[in-house]
Each structure stands twice: as structure tokens, then as C-alpha cells.
Amino acid sequence: MISTQRLFSGLLVGCLVAISGHALAAGDVKKGADVFAEECGDCHSPKEGKAKKGPPLFGVNSRKAGSVADFAYSDAMKQSGITWSADKIEAYITAPRKVVPGGKMKYDGLADAAARADVLAYLMTLK
């Protein structure tokens, strides 16, 4: 039998999600690490200062796009004006070329919303 306290908590969480509009689903960090290895790790390192074909994603949250020193970004990325946040990253990995037309990243996007949530949760831990 559900206690009154649990029911109240559930309703409260439901209301908060509802009023936040596009609130992102909570992802699983461990699954996100696997998604990162499958989808991102060939070109991006989670380590600080380690550039591959793409820039390192350590500390990507709150970072200004195109700002990693010495990395050769596209002009489109440098001029995008984006500061990476959870929703911006989510939009970018959904459809990179829509968010940054003319960018260099050769990635079609991750269609699976649950996988996006997981990898986003993992990226948020890279700090």
C-alpha cells in the first residue's frame, strides 16, 4: 500500500517535471559511459586536455563552444555563440548539423532519446 508521504512526493515530482516544460529525462551514468564508448570515444576523450579528432569533453558543461585552446575548430563552431549546457548538448547530439550548420563533426546524431539522456548524464560527470 502506498503511503501518503510517498504519494505526495510522487505528485510533487510529477508537478515539477510538468512545469519545467522540456525537462530532460534523468540518465544513467554507467550506461552513459557505455554510450560514450560506442558513439563518441573514437573522436573525443573524456580526459582533460586530450584532443583527438574532436576536442576533449572534460568540463564541457558550461564551456563556451570553440574555446578549447589550440584545438582547430570550424569557423561555424567558433561563431555559434553556444555555451554548452545540458539542453544545448542534448540538442546538438540529436542533430549536430542543425544546431551548428557548417560544423566539422561527421556525426549524424543519436536518435535514441534514452541513450542521449544516459550519455548526457555521463558528460555532466566530466568535471
Next chain:
Amino acid sequence: MSSHPTVRKTRTAWLGAVLSLASALALLAPSAQAVPSYARQTGADCAACHVGGFGPQLTPYGINFKLGGYTDSDGQGGKVPLSAMMVANWTRTAKDNPTPDPALHGNPNNNGGLQEASVFLAGRLTDNIGTFVQSTYAGFERKSSLDQMDIRYARTLKLGDKEGVVGLSLNNNPTLTDPFNTLGQWRFPYTASDFGFGFGPSPIVESLGGSVAGVNAYTLWDKNFYAELGAYGSLSRTGVNMVNTSRVAAGGIDPGQFKGLATYWRLAYFKDMKRDNFSVGLLGFNAGVQNPDDPGTADRYRDLGIDASYQFLGNRQHIFTVNASYIRERQKLNYTFGTALASSNPKDTLDQARIAASYHYAQTWGLTAGLFDSRGKADAGLYGSSYNGRPNTSGYMLQADWTPWGKESSWGAPWANVRLGAQYTGYNRYNGGSHYLDDSGADRKARDNNTLSFFVWTAI
């Protein structure tokens, strides 16, 4: 190289010699490749491009890097496109080889030492031009050669809402250009002892390394459709001796010469789903081969093949791969049969099938099992050391290997790279059946050639 060629050498019949060359080359251990300069250029770890953290079995990332002309980088300058590699091994066969190949400077059994030392010019030269050029010192033969050459121009082309990579390759081996892990130059085993007994005769498309030069145009269109078309010409005898190949000289056999240009074509469908990927493809090769000392009438070789591959990469902790190919060669022996009288048939066929499956754990521990099968039409003139006149050779190869480094967080990355491995090759049939005649004319069992080898393969 074994001293048990699968065909009888008929010094007076040049095409017998050509076929001997093809078989001798087929018996040669595959040349190994591992190129850390690409890792330094891209900033990627070896495991990004190669299954198991060591060359050459390519992942989709590696396939795209190759098709992009070896030019992708981390955007930083100052990268020197040079690498070096060494392979040392120790080999024991089930029964002593009574007629060891003098070119290998070995013993009847239990041979060990440096097999290969290579330097590579490998990497980006300009935004659109890159190279894979390997020069090798063969330790057992004590000779150097220009081993492999693939110089590419590549760029992205957009038509409508579709785009692809298009490129040109100047190269010296028809299957060297292939991006998948199924054909001659790039299939398992990725290294094998020179003192092994090979895998039976190969079709001509897989037997030409170093003795030809070609230009190929290719594309990977819309990430899925691969097409390649190439034309090859023979190097002159002087050219062969200049750049290659001690291996040809070791056999003392003239490689023959193409009449006109040989053509190579390749079509494949490739699907990368990140978690896993697959490819299916077709290939063809068509060449006329003539005696350079008696040009005119030429033998005609037509190869047609099919291949397929599958990789499960997942989160890279448990990687499974399967690579398979089948090639049928039709030989029209106009010169060999009609003029040189060296074959028993005017037309012969050769069928080669190969399959290998691998598992790698944590990009470090690897197990691979492969099956090989070559069979041909009975021709007592060409295959005189076979009891039934056929060159049929089949068996299996098992490999276990350990690659301690090659990952992003590895010690010494990307400079320190090594793979230690053990291989066992078992023969069900050799040169026709379970028995054949060795070079001394004595009966020998196929299983006498079973080979155990340990290798150390390192690259910087």
C-alpha cells in the same frame, strides 16, 4: 617461406614459373603492418582504428581514416609521418623440413629470430594527400624491399543532399587498397612465420604484391556504398629487382608480365551502426600474363570473389568479429598449355575460401580461429608433387595474443606498442591430400607441416 611449393617448378616453362611464383607468394608469410604515426597524427588511440588495440584489423573509424587518405588529424601541426616496426618469432613444425629453403638461412626445424624490420612513411602530407609506404628488411632472407605502397588523394564531394569521400590511390598491390578485413593483404593472420607452410595457392589478385603498379579511383558514398576501380601494369624485371622484391628473387622465378593493363574492381555495402557494423562485397580482377621473353600469346586470369564481415564493438570491452571471403579464379592457359606445354589442361580453376572469427577482451586479450581452403582442378602438369594432381590445401589456424598497451590511458601511448602471440596452424590437406611429395621426392604427410609459432610484434 616454405621449401614445399605447391607446384612443380618447370624452369623451361615460363608460366609454370609464373604459377610457381603465385604459389610461392601465397606461401609467404603475410607482411605485418602497425603504424603508430597515425595515432600521433589523429590523437586517437590505436584501439580506435584497430580491433584489439593493434593493427591491422580496422574498425569503422579506421576504415574512414584510410578512405580519407590518411589525412585526418587532431588539428595540431608538427607531426612526423614516420613509424617503425619489428616482428620476431620462433617456429616449430611437427616434423623436420628435410629441404629447408636456403633463402631463409634456417634450419630443418626450430627456427627463430627477427623476421621483419620495417620503416613506414605513413601519414598526412597535405590536407588531401596521405601515405602508407612500408619498406621492410626481411631478417631470415637478409634482404630489403619496398614492401607496400599506397599514396592517396581524397576529398569530400557533395551532390545534392548526399555526400561521400572520393579518392585516388597509387599503389603496388591490388588488395592493399581495400578498407575491409576480408581480402588478401588485410585478412587474418596478420602476421605469420616465414617458416610456416602457408595456406595453399592463392588467386592472382592476391599474389602480386610488389610486382605491379596501379592507379585506383574509389568512393565511399553516403557512408554506405563503396566502389573502386583500378588498372595495374607490371613492373619490368629491372623494376621488380630495384624496389622489390627479394621474395621474387628468392624463388629465382620470373614474375611474368601483364599483357596490357590488368583491371581490378570492387563493390561493397557497408553499414556502421556504432554498436556493430557489417559489410558485404564483390570483387573482380582480370589479367593477361605473358612471358616477357616470348611476348604475344598470354594466359588469362579472371578472378571473381565475394566477401562479408561483421563486427560487434559495443563499449569496446567485448569485441567479436567475423570475416569471410570466397574467390574463384578461372585460368585460360593459352601460353602455358598451347606453347609451353607445361599444363595438362587448357583451362583450370582455383577456389579459395577463408573465414576467421575473433574475440577481444578489454582491447588487450585476443583469440582468433580461422579456416583456410584452397582447391583447384586436377592438372598433373602444374601440380606434379600432388598425388592426385590437385593443389588442394586446407586447415585451420588458432591464435592467442596479448596487447598490453594501445589504449588511450596506456603507458607510453602512442609510442609504446607491442603484441605477444602464439599461433598454431593445422593441416588437413596439403598439396592435394593428406600426403604429398616434398621437394626431395619423399612422401610427407600434410599434418607433418603443422606449425607452432610464438611472436613478438612491436611498433613505435
